[in-house]
Amino acid sequence: MFVSRIQITAAVLAVLPSVAPAEEAPVDLVVSTLEWPPYTGSHLPGEGAASEVLRAAIAAETPEAEVEIRFLPWNRAVALARDSEAVHAYFPGYDCTHEEGFVSSAPFGASVLGFAEPRPHPLNWRVLEDLSGLPLKFGTVLGYRNTKAFDDMVAQGALQVLSAKDDVTNLRRLLAGRVDAVVIDQRVMRYLVRTEPSLWAQKIRIGFNAKPLAEQPLHVCFKDDAKGRELRDRFDRGLASLDQKGAMIDAYIQREFQ
Incomplete structure (x- = not known):
């Protein structure tokens, strides 16, 4: 009996386990900010002193969490956090009242x-x-x-x-x-x-x-929704657990630029 190559290929594929395309792990926290060195900067070590505090606080509460920071001019950074479902917060803010619909973290510096x-x-x-x-x-x-x-x-x-x-x-x-x-x-x-x-x-x-x-106190400004409040609470718990959290910004500056 003649069996076509197409039939053979189909038979082989039928017994092989299906392999779904690998999906990228979701980013746990996406934050928008501005170029404001030494606090934040895409070209700075660790993306800046405030960025290091942000990541350290999140890691203290959820070690495997991934944090993505997006850099834009300030007004656009705030607007992105307001308008994009993919962005959970903006920082640093003095009082988180630049736009309605945000809640303030505990202060991570001044x-x-x-x-x-x-x-x-x-x-x-x-x-x-x-x-x-x-x-x-x-x-x-x-x-x-x-x-x-x-x-x-x-x-x-x-x-x-x-x-x-x-x-x-x-x-x-x-x-x-x-x-x-x-x-x-x-x-x-x-x-x-x-x-x-x-x-x-x-x-x-x-x-x-x-x-x-x-x-002025410095805060992370999270969206005032269920996800944003959950992330805010996670950040605040992690921040509270850090040793010398109030001195982390100056320690970064001394380490990197003195």
């Missing part, structure tokens, strides 16, 4: 926010109202929240600002005399004047005002 200023011409002020009405222009970053008091005075026209796309641009403007001071995190300023080629040669000309605007 940001000292203040004024970068030209040396040797410091701002002399006790309360923000001391700066109101003066011929001063402050550099800010588009989409960033500063302090409520500062932002309220800007909205009222009591303080004048010139917004830029990032902190580096603001510091360049400070050196060029286009702004009188820059609202910036102290660690970010110190990192940038040491590592950014357009700044480090003139770093002696940039100081940080002795009076900070505020010390």
Whole structure:
């Protein structure tokens, strides 16, 4: 009897175990963020100090968990977390009220926010109202929240600002005399004047005002749904179990950049 090759092949395949295509393991936590060194950065060791704390907290609670961090400009990072079902959170946030529908983690660190200023011409002020009405222009970053008091005075026209796309641009403007001071995190300023080629040669000309605007807590902002709250609780439990969690950001900076 003649048996075709097609029939033989079909018979062989029928007795072989079926093998389904391998599926990629799902990512347990997807977070969006911005380039904000030394806290976050796609080019930094461990993707930044805050990213290392995030992964350590999740790993402490779920060692096998995988964390993916996506880097975008800040407004787009927040929008991605809001609009994409695949993204569970954004970070770091001061209060997680940039958009409705998010819940705040426990704070994993703090940001000292203040004024970068030209040396040797410091701002002399006790309360923000001391700066109101003066011929001063402050550099800010588009989409960033500063302090409520500062932002309220800007909205009222009591303080004048010139917004830029990032902190580096603001510091360049400070050196060029286009702004009188820059609202910036102290660690970010110190990192940038040491590592950014357009700044480090003139770093002696940039100081940080002795009076900070505020010390702002840093949070991971999770979606306010069942999955987001479960991930928030897992992060918070892991964070609470870490030794020296409050010093992890400074320890990272000292290890990587000192």
